[in-house]
Amino acid sequence: MAMQYPQPAMERPGRRGTNLPRVAGYNQVLVLDLIRRSPGTSRSELVQRTGLTPQTLSNICQRLVTAGLIRESGRVRSGMGAPRIVYEVVPTGRYSIGLHIDPASLSLVLLDLTGDDVHALTVPTPQAPGPEHVLELVDEQVRALLEEAAVPHEEVAGLGVATPGPLDVEHGSVVGPPLLPGWGTVELREEIARRQRLPVVVEKDSTAAAIGEIWRTPRDAENLAFLYLGSGVSAGIVLDGQPLRGAGNAAGRLSHLGNIGHLTADPDGPPCECGGRGCVAVSSLPSRIVGTAVEQGALEKGTELDDARSVEAALSRLAERSEHRGDPVARKILEDAARGFARVGMQLANLLDLDSIVFGGPQWPAFEAACLRIAPSLVNEHYVAKNDHAVDVRGTAIGGHVGAVGAASLAMAETMFDAPGQLYLG
Numbered sequence: 001m002a003m004q005y006p007q008p009a010m011e012r013p014g015r016r017g018t019n020l021p022r023v024a025g026y027n028q029v030l031v032l033d034l035i036r037r038s039p040g041t042s043r044s045e046l047v048q049r050t051g052l053t054p055q056t057l058s059n060i061c062q063r064l065v066t067a068g069l070i071r072e073s074g075r076v077r078s079g080m081g082a083p084r085i086v087y088e089v090v091p092t093g094r095y096s097i098g099l100h101i102d103p104a105s106l107s108l109v110l111l112d113l114t115g116d117d118v119h120a121l122t123v124p125t126p127q128a129p130g131p132e133h134v135l136e137l138v139d140e141q142v143r144a145l146l147e148e149a150a151v152p153h154e155e156v157a158g159l160g161v162a163t164p165g166p167l168d169v170e171h172g173s174v175v176g177p178p179l180l181p182g183w184g185t186v187e188l189r190e191e192i193a194r195r196q197r198l199p200v201v202v203e204k205d206s207t208a209a210a211i212g213e214i215w216r217t218p219r220d221a222e223n224l225a226f227l228y229l230g231s232g233v234s235a236g237i238v239l240d241g242q243p244l245r246g247a248g249n250a251a252g253r254l255s256h257l258g259n260i261g262h263l264t265a266d267p268d269g270p271p272c273e274c275g276g277r278g279c280v281a282v283s284s285l286p287s288r289i290v291g292t293a294v295e296q297g298a299l300e301k302g303t304e305l306d307d308a309r310s311v312e313a314a315l316s317r318l319a320e321r322s323e324h325r326g327d328p329v330a331r332k333i334l335e336d337a338a339r340g341f342a343r344v345g346m347q348l349a350n351l352l353d354l355d356s357i358v359f360g361g362p363q364w365p366a367f368e369a370a371c372l373r374i375a376p377s378l379v380n381e382h383y384v385a386k387n388d389h390a391v392d393v394r395g396t397a398i399g400g401h402v403g404a405v406g407a408a409s410l411a412m413a414e415t416m417f418d419a420p421g422q423l424y425l426g
Helices: 021-037 043-050 054-066 132-149 188-196 205-216 286-295 308-323 328-352 364-381 402-416
Strands: 070-076 084-089 095-101 105-112 117-124 156-163 173-175 200-204 224-229 233-239 356-360 392-395
Touching: 021 043, 021 054, 021 084, 043 054, 043 084, 054 070, 095 132, 095 205, 095 402, 105 132, 105 402, 117 132, 132 188, 156 188, 156 205, 156 402, 173 188, 188 200, 200 205, 200 402, 205 224, 205 233, 205 356, 205 402, 224 328, 233 328, 286 308, 286 328, 308 328, 308 364, 328 356, 328 364, 356 364, 364 392
Parallel strands: 095 156, 156 200, 224 356, 356 392
Antiparallel strands: 070 084, 095 105, 105 117, 224 233
16 A cells, blocks of 8 residues: 655645755655655646746656656646646655564564555564664564565665664664663664665654554544554654654753653552552553453463563463453453553543544554454543544554554655655766
8 A cells, every 4th residue: 555645735835846956956856755645746737836847847857757766657638738748656766664673573664665565574573682683683684675575775765763762863872762671872873874874764663653654544634643552652643744753853852752651541540650540651551461461360370571572472362362262351451451541542632632543553453452442432532622523543554564664654755755865866
């Protein structure tokens, strides 16, 4: 499925072109972006959308055709004039790689220029402390990804990394991620760029997932929270179609946006060190849910709650017992968790006046059935603006690779669309 974009911005003056020669690169980026968003666009439509002269637009299209990034997709007749040439991007013109680092697994996807998934891989995350084993496995899996897809390395525009936080956005570094033992401060962007010889962009996993979601769905300028269920629980926020990144983008600041650990999931839950009760951090983390299931006999004893892969496997067994075996204890545990996630979503919706709450992430399959039974009605029952509009509560449209798809989408955007110097026309 190709990426869908909000319609390009005739009404956004900042995205119109200019006929000054010194910004030719920007104009090429703009035209390529418009054609990718709207396949079958004609030159006359591009002139109208960009404000460029017909001659300038014609020259740009010719350069993009010569570079193998767009192609003529046909001709359409309108009125009495000659048929108009229409364009589309060439899917194989460039590719991007998305890498999602989760404590339980590494996911990689390869996207083409239209945003279609070309190939994907998932492997368990090495359990040895420290980042070196992970980085070596990433090298191995990137090679495998490109070999299996038969895509040359030189046709890859960039690589995006989705990672647990905290994140130093300015330097592309993770700083002491609590669920990755022994990592300390790791300069991921610099290290992976050196190893892969590619432009690299690093983003928090929850934000990357939100980016992947809005690029894959046709909703225009949506306001949403992506509730990311992985080894931890976090949120990616999108307002007016743009991902929210917070003060962590400033020099010397770490990004903690999306840390929802101290929102209330269960008002009657255990006390938290923050002074509240029933916070996500003490009641709704996947490891704590598995621990509850062990205590109540819905899962066997001996599950290693400090091991991300063990927790992931246990959640799958818990879901199977709830949905397929009809185990009432397992069902209640998962539905209680779903109510907690719904309460968190409702708080975010009330605070930010959201259109949508989207659930996803590596652990989403275990919670999907319970959440979709409970969360839509619970969120809207307590949504303060429900007389104005409802909140759309849904599961991700992408699936388990949403973090990697978001990272690859971001890499493609930054190398092929937002940064004119990275448009490979040479």
